[in-house]
Amino acid sequence: MRQALQSSTEVEESPLLSSGFLIRTTLVVTLLAALTVAISIGGRWFGARVSLAGNTDSTAQVTLTIGQDTLQLQENTIRFPSQRHSGSAERADLYLTWPQMQGYSSENRDRFDDTAKSSDLIFLQVTQATMSRDMSGRFEPIYSHLVDPTPQPYANGMTLRRFRADSGYGEEVLLTAPRQGRPDYVVRCLLPATPELSTSGDCQRDIRVGRDLSVLYRFSSRQLAQWEHIDAAIAQFVETRLVNRSVTSRSNGPER
Helix, strand or coil: CHHHHHHHHHHHHCCCCCHHHHHHHHHHHHHHHHHHHHHHHHHHHHHHHHHHCCCCCCCCEEEEEECCEEEEEEHHHECCHHHCCCEECCEEEEEEECCCCCCCCCCCHHHHHCHHHHHHEEEEEEEECCCCCCCCCCCCCCHHHCECCCCEECCCCCEEEEECCCCCCCCCEEEEEEECCEEEEEEEECCCCCHHHCCCCCEEEEEEEECCEEEEEEECHHHHHHHHHHHHHHHHHHHCCECCHHHCECCCCCCC
């Protein structure tokens, strides 16, 4: 009887859960909690990266040397992540809001992400010049021989010239405009049938900046009314970011 009572007491005093089981359970719960936190943080980071889609709102300075010129640019103005590091480069691809001439930010992200609003962007490609003349300088020696001889009046003080069928420029047209004391403004465009069909790359033009830079820029045909302001703003944007700008010459200066 005494032995039976002792056994009964031992059973009643035995814990329902062993200490080993409690330790294992605690470890599992801790690991699950840590995993949940990691997934939450990682998900937010990944989601942010996906939403940026290669863009960055960083304004850190990047110093790029292209040919004989050195530029200091903010990271958020550089289109491709692979170009956002200092050093020598063959080219720099940039994108800017018009007319603010600013790079990507959280406040203007819709203008970069929404194709319907991309007409408010200007795309630049900065390289070392491979030709001695910019687009304006190439009109007389090259383009004038490739367009139909009869020009047509166009809006905004411009003249439209169509390329000949055998020129290789397809449906593109050449638009020109006089500038006092300077060579005519010249731009190539693929004009849309209606304004609603315009894109951010309807028109393209190149200018000379710095010691030896060629700046090719593309913009929407919707912005043609502001052609003179765009041309001046792009030249100023690049010039003011040249480390060697004290010795630069304007792209519309004397040609080599």
